[in-house]
Amino acid sequence: MNIEIITTPNDELKESGFGSLKSCNNVLESIINMGHNVVLTTCTTKYDLEKVVIRNPDLVLLAVKYVSFENENDIWLSDYFSKHSINYSASSREVLRFDSDKVLAKLHLKESGIKTANYFTAIPGQYKCAKELPIVFPLFLKPIDAANGNGIDDLSFVTNFIDFESKVLSLHDTFKLPILVEEYLNGKEFTVAVIEKTNGELIVSPIEIIPLVSTNGLRILGQQAKKDDTEELKKIVDNDMKIKLIKLATDVFNGLGIRDYGRIDIKTNKAGECFFMEANLVPGMTQGSSYFPKACEIENELTYDKVIELMLSKGLDRIPYALPSTLNSLLNHDETLPALQPILEPLNHQGFLQHEGV
DSSP states (O other), X not given: OXXXXXXXXOTTOOSOBSOSHHHHHHHHHHHHHHTOEEEEEEOOSHHHHHHHHHHOOSEEEESBSEEOOTTSOOEEHHHHHHHTTOOBSSOOHHHHHHHHOHHHHHHHHHHTTOOBOOEEEEOTTSXXXXXXXXXXXXXXXXXXSOOTTTTOSGGGXXXXXXXXXXXXXXXXXXXOSOEEEEEOOOSOEEEEEEEEOTTSOXXXXXXXXXXXXXXXXXXXXXXXXXXXXXXXXXXOOOHHHHHHHHHHHHHHHHHHTOOSEEEEEEEEOTTOOEEEEEEESSOOOOTTTOHHHHHHHHHHOOOHHHHHHHHXXXXXXXXXBOOOHHHHHHHTSTTTXXXXXXXXXXXXXXXXXXXXXX
């Protein structure tokens, strides 16, 4: 199959993606090992995207959600390739909004009865005193749309109104959007990799994440911890907890309408109750360190190459089946087609055939 990995210079991107060029090359090498024809394309202009359309690969693997060009609107790749009838990996633009907007995902899932930490949003000056806040301290503050721990540090944990105001102002100055304010959950941190197989079954791989103790005595999984890879990734030995995590991650995967794969972040309170935190639908794929492939390795003993193979499987399964040339030749004869029509019609209805006359 002809596969094309699509990325963009992403050092400044605040949202989720496979990662740096090194990460994309990890994926590239893995696909080469499978025997596919594969290229890595770094898009810097619209012409780069147009050339992909001309090449018309069997599958484009989206390493980022969108590409940005100066003085122009972002181009969301799932939308772009869908409009050009090109098969692409992972979720649609409609579903990817749940990745880009944490509040939207929380609201959608809460309406379905799925537990998420209580929250509200804030901008500088919106609240005048602690009594006006919808949730009591302690609180945890983070950007509404950032990934990779961006904007999260020791100051994200606040216990008084002065610190609350300061962190809201700091985050708003940086990200130019309302700030997500959550009740602080004082339990454990987990992430769950989910891959959908071609038969619809889910491979669910939960692991615990244990950050180093920070200066205020808390374990905060922020930008610096992720950058330095100082956190411990641990197999879950408590079977009851594993069952709860798998159920919640499965409910989130189905509830958001995620396609192919995604990573679900979950946190617990002291009582061990599980709460949805956020969804990462274009997960980091750096070999040896990114949470998604590491979770699959730790929980299900899957190699990096096997993880990539499974991530591609649904996308490759969506490629229409091309008829062998000899059968295509027969179908081009008017007297042959009527006789075969009862056999071919069910396959055509399911989208398996590529033939003008069928």
